Amino acid sequence: MAADKPHMNLAVIGHIDHGKSTFVGRLMFDAGAVAPHLIEKYKEEAKQKGKESFAFAWVMDSLKEERERGITIDIGHKRFDTDKYYFTVVDCPGHRDFVKNMITGASQADAAVLVVAAPDGVMAQTKEHIFLSRTLGINQLIVAVNKMDAVEYSEKRYNEVVEQVSGILKMIGFKPNEIPFIPITAFYGDNVSKQSDKTPWYKGPVIMEALNNLKLPEKPSNLPLRIPVEDAYTISGIGTVPVGRVETGVMKKGDKVVFMPGGTSGEVKSIEMHHEEIPQALPGDNIGWNVRGIGKNDVRRGDVCGHVDNPPKVADEFVGQIVVLQHPSAITAGYTPVFHAHTSQIACQLISLDKKLDPKTGQVKEENPTFLKAGDAAIVTIKPTKPMVIEPVKEIPQLGRFAIRDMGMTIAAGMCMSVKQK
Numbered sequence: 001m002a003a004d005k006p007h008m009n010l011a012v013i014g015h016i017d018h019g020k021s022t023f024v025g026r027l028m029f030d031a032g033a034v035a036p037h038l039i040e041k042y043k044e045e046a047k048q049k050g051k052e053s054f055a056f057a058w059v060m061d062s063l064k065e066e067r068e069r070g071i072t073i074d075i076g077h078k079r080f081d082t083d084k085y086y087f088t089v090v091d092c093p094g095h096r097d098f099v100k101n102m103i104t105g106a107s108q109a110d111a112a113v114l115v116v117a118a119p120d121g122v123m124a125q126t127k128e129h130i131f132l133s134r135t136l137g138i139n140q141l142i143v144a145v146n147k148m149d150a151v152e153y154s155e156k157r158y159n160e161v162v163e164q165v166s167g168i169l170k171m172i173g174f175k176p177n178e179i180p181f182i183p184i185t186a187f188y189g190d191n192v193s194k195q196s197d198k199t200p201w202y203k204g205p206v207i208m209e210a211l212n213n214l215k216l217p218e219k220p221s222n223l224p225l226r227i228p229v230e231d232a233y234t235i236s237g238i239g240t241v242p243v244g245r246v247e248t249g250v251m252k253k254g255d256k257v258v259f260m261p262g263g264t265s266g267e268v269k270s271i272e273m274h275h276e277e278i279p280q281a282l283p284g285d286n287i288g289w290n291v292r293g294i295g296k297n298d299v300r301r302g303d304v305c306g307h308v309d310n311p312p313k314v315a316d317e318f319v320g321q322i323v324v325l326q327h328p329s330a331i332t333a334g335y336t337p338v339f340h341a342h343t344s345q346i347a348c349q350l351i352s353l354d355k356k357l358d359p360k361t362g363q364v365k366e367e368n369p370t371f372l373k374a375g376d377a378a379i380v381t382i383k384p385t386k387p388m389v390i391e392p393v394k395e396i397p398q399l400g401r402f403a404i405r406d407m408g409m410t411i412a413a414g415m416c417m418s419v420k421q422k
Contacts, residue, residue, distance in 0.1 A: 005086045006216050011109035011138065012089060013129040018117040019146045023186040024078065024089050030193040030208070031080035084212045109133075111140035111214045113207075114165070117147045118157055118183070122164045128325050130165075132413050134172045137397055141169075141179050142210045148199065149185045155201040158183045172323070180210040219283045225249030226312060226391070226399050227281075227305040228342035229259070233288070234296045241272075242299050243288045244343065247398035249307070252280040257291060259303045260312040261387035261422075266293035302344030304389040304399065312389040312399070315382075316422045317351070322404065322414030323377045330371035336385065337406035341416075342399055347385045355379040379417070390416045 012020050028034050078089035090109050112133050116126055133141070143165055151157040158181075166176035182191055183199050184207060190196035191206045205213065226249060232242045242259075251257065251268060258265040269290045271281050281287045289305075304312040324331060336349040356366040357377040372378050393400030393415040404412040 005081065005084065008085050008087050008110045008214065008216065009090050010087045010211070011112040011133065012115060013112050013133055014115035015117070015120070015123040015125040015129075018115045018120065018123075018126075019186050020115050023113070023115050023144060023146060023184075026186040026189055026192050027089070027207070028078065028080050030189060031082065033080040082208055082211045085214070085216075087211065109138050110217050111142070112138045113142045113144055115144045115146050115186075116161055116165060118145050118151045118154075118161055119147060121161045122168065126165075127168055128410075130168050131172060131323050131325060132403075132410070134174065137401060139174075140214050141174060142207070142214075143179060143181045144186075144207060145181060145183045146186055148183045148190060149188060153183070153190075153198045155199075158199075158202075180205055180213075182207055182210060220248040220396075220398065221250050221283055223248035223396055223398075224310040225251055225255075225257070225305070225307045226396060227251065227287075227289075228344070228389075228399070229299060229301055229303040229305065230343050231301055232296065232299045238290055240294050240296045240299060241288045241290050242303075242305065243286070244305070246281045246283050246285045246287060247342070248283055248396055250280055250282055251287075251289065251305075256308040257305050258308045258311045259294070259299045259305050260389050261314040262298060262303060264294050264298040265308050266291040268292075302342075302346070302388075304342065313391050313419045314387050314422045315384055315390050315416075315419045317381060317383045317420045318390055319354070319379060319417045320382050320402070320414045321357070321377070321379050321417055322372075322412045324372050324374050324412045325410055326374050327372075327411050328407070330373045331411070332371045337404050337411055339382070339384070339388070339402050339404055341388070341390050341402035344388055346388045348388070349383045349385065350380050351383045352381045353378060354381060380414075387422065390419060392416055392418050 012024055014020055080087055080089070114126070114130060116122065143162075145158055145161050148158065162181045165181070169176045169179065182204060183202050184191045186192065190198055191202065193206060193208045195206060226247045227244045228247060229242045230244045232240055235241050251271065253268055253271060255268045256265060257268055269292050271278050271287055271289045273281065273285055273287045278287075281289070306312040331350065333350055333352050336347050338345055339348040353369050353372060354367075355364045355378060356369040356372065357363065357379065358365045369378065389399070390402070391399040400416040402414055402416065403410050404414065
């Protein structure tokens with residue numbers, strides 16, 4: 001039974017054309033998560049469409065939620081099992097959605113597989129995804145060097161790609177020697193669930209083994225309670241019911257809780273998950289909870305719920321460490337983009353650029369730089385334009401990360417180092 005195994009969320013990241021969906025499809029297929037009769041059915045369809053060569057990718061495309069004919073096939077929300085874990089794939093299709101979902105914690109991943117195509121190697125989006133996953137707290141990574149068939153399974157090319165990717169990983173604090181790099185062809189299944197004879201030079205684990213070797217993250221239940229509010233509903237006869245995912249701590253029925261930044265407090269009357277009442281909620285639980293004494297105007301998306309005796313921190317100002325991913329010109333003091341942190345989106349002003357860092361080492365390169373550009377890492381002081389909850393990443397990592405967006409793109413990602421409270 002899947003339920004008996006520990007559960008992990010797996011993000012599949014990397015450049016859009018590097019074969020992520022084929023990779024996910026192959027994992028599902030090899031793990032037996034796709035029913036054989038469906039595969040048969042698609043093989044048949046592929047044949048009729050003249051795609052004799054059991055077009056695996058086409059089969060996988062066919063399994064995408066909606067076929068062009070509007071048949072919905074639910075492949076168990078992209079769930080699959082290895083011997084040790086059961087995984088939910090947090091697919092990162094649209095780059096923007098990925099960024100947004102990762103930041104709001106809608107898809108907090110425990111580990112990520114970075115898919116890099118052997119012919120292309122590292123592309124801009126590859127870099128961006130690595131930076132983001134690191135800033136967003138993913139610290140377990142597997143690198144799949146895909147499309148090895150397109151480079152004739154060349155060990156030389158594989159080594160070049162490993163070197164390229166390792167350079168970026170080092171720069172942001174990953175240790176490449178602790179990360180498995182696996183040469184694969186997702187389309188044919190090379191080194192996904194079994195060793196491929198096409199890469200006799202490769203002696204490491206295959207993808208399924210590497211997934212088994214991941215470590216289960218600790219549940220942060222010993223940290224203070226923090227539940228970012230995703231939404232709040234008014235239910236007749238019950239009252240106001242905020243919903244959200246418990247990031248840290250434990251909430252029990254009867255607890256006295258407070259919603260910040262507003263400061264409204266009350267007692268937890270009931271907690272519900274999957275339409276069933278539960279006595280307590282733990283990190284990772286998506287819940288609705290009803291609090292005695294709060295009205296519908298007292299709580300909204302972006303608020304954070306905590307215990308009265310250890311309320312979420314409301315920043316008057318905070319110091320952040322950021323990595324600039326892209327910007328059409330340069331960033332200077334006074335810039336006021338939108339900060340996305342947990343479920344809140346608030347315009348914040350960079351009131352000072354304090355230090356420019358060497359992204360490779362984290363050492364200070366320049367004090368009080370006049371501007372920042374793409375690729376720079378820096379320490380900056382930030383002032384939210386309205387009250388905002390954020391926590392130092394060293395105290396509560398789950399509430400210490402943010403992304404900076406402007407002009408429809410992610411300008412930078414960062415973490416909160418310290419908070420000057422209101």
